[in-house]
Amino acid sequence: MMRRVVRQSKFRHVFGAAVKNDQFNPKFVAIIIEASGGGAFLVLPLHKTGRIDKSYPTVCGHTGPVLDIDWCPHNDQVIASSSEDCTVMVWQIPENGLVTALSEPVVVLEGHSKRVGIITWHPTARNVLLSAGCDNQIYIWNVGTGEAMISLEDMHPDVIFNVCWNRNGSLICTSCKDKAIRVIDPRKETIIAQNMEEPMTVHEMDTSNGVLLPFYDPDTNVVYLCGKGDSTIRYFEITDESPYVHYLSAYSSKEPQRGMGYMPKRGLDVNKCEIARFFKLHERKCExxxxxxxxxxxxxxDDLYPDTAGPDPALEAEDWFEGKNGDPIPISLKNGYVPNKSREFKVVKKNFLDGKGTKKSENSSPKSEAKLEEILKEIKSLKDLVSSQEKRIIKLEEQMSKIAI
Incomplete structure (x- = not known):
């Protein structure tokens, strides 16, 4: 009889579990709402659990449904959104979350002629954002100035389904409705690979016809596949040895996922050997x-947590557009991740006399004023609260002195 040899791997026994309400890490989760007719999304602190009231403040500046959102990898307070209104907006979320509705973005990026379904931040260069629209075009923006620096036209004959950066952000990979995968050098505006002839390996999936959402962890070489409309997360280990892709296991639940988010590695609980955390979107909740x-x-x-990509950018936007590359700046998770103080995101106004300025950056002045007004309102609200509490303390002290007498 032939004996089956079980391949050794420290990830063979990885198991998935739904998190209880008291096991969140601080910061935010963003969820698109009113996708069928509004233009808003929720931003919730991760420790906020339970039912969300309908009056909870939203981010609501778009005039059409929000189609995609993406947190900035270099600033946990900054998020970008794209919409059917053909625009991309960048928002700065207050340190402690929303107190009132946020309707004024820091900057509006305009250029697409049709709805914008995909946005993704550059992994290592500060303030570089990519957007792909149903006009089959890709723009790469310097968000710090509000300008579209690169326009990739005539590369996709049909709708772009997905775009992702490589690890240092020197290349992008796209999938298109024409069933072709393209690897593109965006700064040279050239396709360097297309229609790969043979796959490294083929794995047959027992899943519905829904779209598969892949999430890859370069630290552990584990890829997670979540089927939209499916209720299972399957995970595989990628190695240099044939057959290269090795099935590990699967996590299943009763309810299908309508969408899936993925926590950056620095947000995980290393004390509990947590190697990945997903946010599963149900019809009426996020789990x-x-x-x-x-x-x-x-x-x-140590073997589960090699140094991982930290929040500090390796390059400024101008450096990357000039042709420089930078690998992610690694951080250790040994003592847990301690976030740096978030810096305010700013848009630099261009000198319009040099011919390089655009209308987009001109709009930053009233938006800055609106942001300042919002901060002043919050300060006044907090001062009023402190004042009322001081009066309450004085009153209680007076009552105590009478009792003591």
Whole structure:
């Protein structure tokens, strides 16, 4: 008889579990709402659980439904959104979340002639954002000036389904309705690979006809496949040895996922050997799912947590547009991730006399004023609260002194 040899891997026993309400890490989760007719999305602190009231403040500047949102990898307070109104907007979320509705973006990026369904930040260069629209065009923006620096036209004959950067942001990969995958050098505006002849490996999936949402972790070489409309997350380990893709296991639940988000590695709980965390969108709720490697020791597991990409950018936008590349700046998770103080996102106004300025950056002045007004309102609200509490303390002290007498 032939004996089956089981391949050794530290990720063979990874298991998924729905998170209880008291196990969140701080910061935010963003969820698109009113997708069928509004132009808003929610931004919630991760520790906020339970039912969200209908009056909860939203980010609501678009005039058409919001189609995509993406948190900036270099500033946890900054998020971009794209919409059917053909625009991309960039927002700065207050440190402690929304107190009132946020309707004034920091900058509006205009250029697409049809709805914008895809946005993605550059992984290592500050203030570089890519957008892809149903006009089959890709723009790459310097968000710090509000300008479209690169326009990739006539490369896609049909609708672009997805776009992603490589690890250092020197190349992009696109998938298109014409069933072709293109690897593009965006600064040279050239296609360097297309229609790969043979796949490295083929794995047959027992899933519905829904779109598969892939999430790849370069630190552990584990890829997670979440089927939209499916209720399963399957995960595989990628190695240099044939057959290259090795099935690990699957997490299943009763309800299908309508969408899926992925937590950056620095947001994970390393004390519980958490190697991935997803945010599963149901019809009426968002549920965290964690992937954990079972370990008996409470010590930091170095093999599970190599240094990972941190929040500091390797380059400024101008450096990248000039042709420079920079790998992600790694950080250690040994003592847990401690976030730096967030800096305010600013748009630099161009000198219109040099011919390089655009209408987009001109709009930043009233938006800055609106932002300042919002901050002043919040300061006044907090001062009023402190004042009322001081009066309450004085009153209680007076009552105590009478009782003491």
């Amino acid at each position: 965290p799912i964690v992937m954990t490697v079972p370990r008996k020791s409470d010590l930091f597991q």
